[in-house]
Structure formats: structure tokens, C-alpha cells
Amino acid sequence: MPENPTLPRFAVLQLSGCAGCEVALINASEWIDQYQLVYMPLVVSTHTVPEDTEILLVSGGVRNDEDVYNLRRAAEIVDQVVAVGTCAISGGVANLGDRDDVRAMFLSQENRYHLPHLLPKSRPIDSFVDVDLYLPGCPPTPELFMGALTGPEQFEASSIVCIECGRKKLKDMRPTHLVGFQQGQVLPEICLINQGYLCVGSSVRGGCRALCTRPGHPCVGCRGPSNAYIEKESQVWFDRVQTAFERLTDIPHDEIEKALHSPQLSLFLFQFPDYMNGERKPRPKEKVL
Numbered sequence: 293m294p295e296n297p298t299l300p301r302f303a304v305l306q307l308s309g310c311a312g313c314e315v316a317l318i319n320a321s322e323w324i325d326q327y328q329l330v331y332m333p334l335v336v337s338t339h340t341v342p343e344d345t346e347i348l349l350v351s352g353g354v355r356n357d358e359d360v361y362n363l364r365r366a367a368e369i370v371d372q373v374v375a376v377g378t379c380a381i382s383g384g385v386a387n388l389g390d391r392d393d394v395r396a397m398f399l400s401q402e403n404r405y406h407l408p409h410l411l412p413k414s415r416p417i418d419s420f421v422d423v424d425l426y427l428p429g430c431p432p433t434p435e436l437f438m439g440a441l442t443g444p445e446q447f448e449a450s451s452i453v454c455i456e457c458g459r460k461k462l463k464d465m466r467p468t469h470l471v472g473f474q475q476g477q478v479l480p481e482i483c484l485i486n487q488g489y490l491c492v493g494s495s496v497r498g499g500c501r502a503l504c505t506r507p508g509h510p511c512v513g514c515r516g517p518s519n520a521y522i523e524k525e526s527q528v529w530f531d532r533v534q535t536a537f538e539r540l541t542d543i544p545h546d547e548i549e550k551a552l553h554s555p556q557l558s559l560f561l562f563q564f565p566d567y568m569n570g571e572r573k574p575r576p577k578e579k580v581l
């Protein structure tokens with residue numbers, strides 16, 4: 293990529309994650325003529341984040357001591373830190389190791405391969421550095437990346453996914469049980485809740501243009517809670533999802549409750565239930581794209 297010193301300079305720091313956010317950024321072409329990418333190990337071979345970097349996009353959660361070092365060092369240099377994607381904001385795939393034998397497997401390999409030391413628990417990046425902007429999504433779409441780079445004031449999003457989805461909610465089509473994931477025939481234009489699918493789009497922030505629900509896949513909430521719930525405890529978000537199902541279905545409360553805690557949704561809903569337990573202040577909605 294040719295150097296253009298007149299363009300704003302941004303870097304992408306990848307911590308513990310899956311590189312999906314980086315691929316989404318590479319899929320966007322709009323930024324190519326407007327920003328200079330100066331650091332991103334996946335595509336730009338520079339050893340560290342350069343001193344004159346203005347914007348730092350951070351993807352991935354903080355899972356080991358190397359993540360902590362790289363994050364703190366880079367955040368000191370730049371003008372603005374943007375937390376990108378589910379892993380940087382609430383754990384994501386990096387957090388899965390807290391719950392199963394992944395951690396034990398990693399530790400058993402640690403000395404053999406001289407891997408970085410695991411932290412006791414996966415953390416979001418704002419446990420270590422100040423964050424100027426949060427960009428939720430798994431991964432954020434190219435359009436959302438552009439919104440983060442150009443500034444939230446340039447980006448227009450609906451308050452919830454339902455508005456961008458546009459499927460009709462019907463009062464007289466009331467399923468009595470949930471349909472499993474990837475089962476059944478999805479009717480076009482009718483709300484997925486009416487069809488018995490566990491869609492949480494009614495309380496999830498817009499901006500993704502309902503990427504999943506328009507073609508028929510239930511929203512699993514990767515954009516996180518809408519502004520109405522983002523500064524409240526997780527239970528308020530859970531309750532809101534239940535209310536949407538009570539209005540449109542006759543599915544038992546317990547069945548919804550169990551499904552909300554299923555592995556399919558665990559990546560995005562309430563990964564850090566201790567988040568609001570006095571550990572730190574809630575993320576202000578003004579800072580979330």
C-alpha cells in the first residue's frame with residue numbers, strides 16, 4: 293500500500309480473537325483512499341504500531357500477558373482507541389476458554405511452545421486502557437468500520453435491528469414452541485418470532501442493516517443491547533426479550549429462558565455478567581456506534 297502522508301493514519305491491533313474483524317475491514321474498500329493503514333500484522337508488515345498513528349482499532353479480548361503489554365503500549369501512542377467487535381468489548385471467542393477445558397489444554401502446551409501466559413480470566417480491553425469508541429459486532433460490517441473511522445456523527449443507524457429488518461410482526465400468528473436453529477421453512481416478510489425462531493433483534497442495536505434476519509437467520513445479538521438497555525443490568529435486557537415473545541407468541545417463559553442461556557447465544561449475550569457489579573461504570577451509550 294503506497295504511503296500518503298496527508299491521510300489520517302490508523303493501526304489495527306489484534307489481541308486474542310479470530311481475525312474475523314480484520315477480514316471484515318479488508319472487505320471494506322471505502323477507507324482505502326481516505327485513511328493510511330500503518331499497522332495490521334495480517335496485511336502490513338511493520339514490527340510495532342508507529343509513533344505517529346492517530347486511530348487505533350483494537351480487535352480481540354485480553355487473554356494473556358502479551359495482550360496486556362501490546363494493548364497498553366499501543367494505547368499510549370495514539371490519539372484515539374476504538375474497541376472493535378465482540379471480543380474486544382465483551383470477550384467473544386477469547387472468553388470461551390473460561391468455560392471449558394480449552395484453558396487446561398492451553399496450559400499443558402504453555403512451556404513446550406513458550407506461549408504467552410494466560411491471565412486468570414479473559415477481559416475486555418477497557419479493563420486496561422481508556423476507550424474512546426466502542427464498535428460492537430461479530431464482526432462489524434465494512435459500513436460500521438467506516439462509521440468508526442469517519443466518526444459516529446457521520447453514521448446513521450436505527451435504534452434496533454427490527455427497524456432495519458422490516459419483517460412484519462403479526463398478532464394472530466402465535467407459535468407455542470420454539471423452532472430449533474436452522475430448522476423449518478422460513479417465510480419471507482414475516483417476523484421470525486411469529487415463526488417460532490429465537491430472534492433477539494427487538495432489543496439489539498441497529499447499524500448492521502439486519503444482515504442476518506432479512507435473509508431468514510434469527511438475530512443472536514452481536515451488536516449488543518440497544519441504547520435503551522446498554523447502561524442497565526443484563527437482566528433488563530433478558531426481560532425485554534421475554535416481553536417481545538409474550539406479545540407475539542404463546543411459548544412458555546421457561547422455554548425462552550433456557551434458550552437464551554444456550555450455547556448459540558452465549559457468545560453475545562451477557563458474557564461478562566460481573567460487568568455491572570460495581571466493577572466499573574457502564575459503557576456510556578454516546579460512546580457506542
Ligand code: SF4
Pocket residue numbers: 453454455457458459460461482483484485491492493494502505510511
Ligand atoms: S424480531 Fe427479528 S425477525 Fe422480527 S422484526 Fe425484529 S429483527 Fe426482524
Ligand code: SF4
Pocket residue numbers: 429430453493496497500501502503504505510511512513514515516
Ligand atoms: S442481525 Fe443481529 S446477529 Fe446479525 S449482524 Fe445484526 S446484530 Fe449481529
